[in-house]
Amino acid sequence: MMPDLGKYTEAVLSSYALSLLLLGLLVVLSLWRGRKVRSEMEQTELRISRDG
Amino acid sequence: MIALLLRDLKLAMRAGGGFGLGLVFFLIVTTLVPFAVGPQSDLLASIAPGVLWLGALLACLLSLDRLLALDWEDGTLDLLATAPLPLEAVVSVKALAHWITTGLPLVLAAPVFGVLLNLPAPGFFWLVASLAVGTPALSVVGTFGAALTVGLKRGGLLLSLLVLPLYVPTLIFGAEVARRGAQGMETGTPLLMLAGITLATIALLPFASAAVLRVNLR
């Protein structure tokens, strides 16, 4: 299953791990902030349309 | 225009800070370097051109945040914006005043500090030449940075963050001229490039600075 990476195992694995971690972080943070802002906007719209 | 220039110069003299402070900062940086890297004179001689350039650059940076801030706070900038003089000319004059109060003293003092760092004899002329050609670009680019951050309350740190990457080409070519000069190598190409950058920034960047300043004055 795991290919033989020879003496460079650490280099290859760590670069994959770090890159995927960074990409994952970017996606998760974007989605998290997106959700938050979206619900905030809906609440604000609702409140304003109810009040006025 | 000349009246504006004289006024800026007079203010800088009177405030006391602008004129001498950059120079003193330059002196301190030059003094601290041997403490940091050791007193071996051959080592100092080889890094002297770069250190002197970096010191001059940082000294320039130091005085940028007061460049427009004072006029912004007391409303002079609003008046200048409505004056018949175009804003492009105003920022050019501001940059010129900054160069005369900060850049020119640095150029003149650099040989003295070169002695402190054991700069090789052929390097002195090229150091002064490269600084004389390069520092106007530092002032003009700095004016752009100051115009960008003039409306901000704590713009000082941000100003350095924005301006320092823009200083990279000038620093590279300027230090290269000084280094090659110190080693007695040919300096024509980097000096021409440095002059090109300086002329291009003087010609074009005031338009960007004025545009940015108009946005900030809106």
Next chain:
Amino acid sequence: MSIATKANAIWQYANPKKFLATTERVLPFFWISAAICLAVGLVWGFFFTPDDFRQGSTVKIIYLHVPSALMAINCWLMMLVTSLVWLVRRHHVSALAARAAAPIGVVMTLIALITGAIWGQPMWGTWWAWDPRLTSFLILFLFYLGYIALWEAIEDPDTAADLTSVLCLVGSVFAILSRYAVNFWNQGLHQGASVMRAGAVTGTDTTEKVSNVFFYPLFLCIIGFVLLFIALVLYRTGTEIRARRIRALLARERAGA
């Protein structure tokens, strides 16, 4: 459809409502196809390509290094274009898209730098060298940081959009200048851009070519990164549009009360 209406077709997305409605529909497609391309490309590259005879297994890093480096530059180009559109046509969506793209550019630059350092260590014997390409990317990274810091520092969104746009234009010129200055300053260890050169792809240039075994998964990874970038930009622009709308609503409420 005439040319004029076609040219108009793209500007209708400058309307925030229209933009949100459309991205809502196309986003799932981009997310899913990006995930598929990246998964297939990276798994193919990682598990099913041979080692390079000179670089050993480190050649597998190419599937992350090259696409991220490409996107780091393309992201700045995209910001440059959207900044210009904002300055000329004053479409809010355009300015917000530039803002949304900047953090993606930072991450891409960071990935390119990190994978480059990890790759450089066994190949060149050093994590970092002041090589022109590496240095240029570090400078690009600084430009991204300054750009984002300026966006964050300014309260009024329109002022911020104007100032960052001008910074982006000026920064682009200086970034290109820096690239040439750095080239002049030090000749480097890094090989030339071997992937995108026509000779390298068709295999006529045998000295430094990336052979087809490596090229197909790499191509897939590049497409995956592009799709991921598009998905992220569209999604994040939507977020910025909504954040702007909240601001506007609150401001109107305060003015009314």
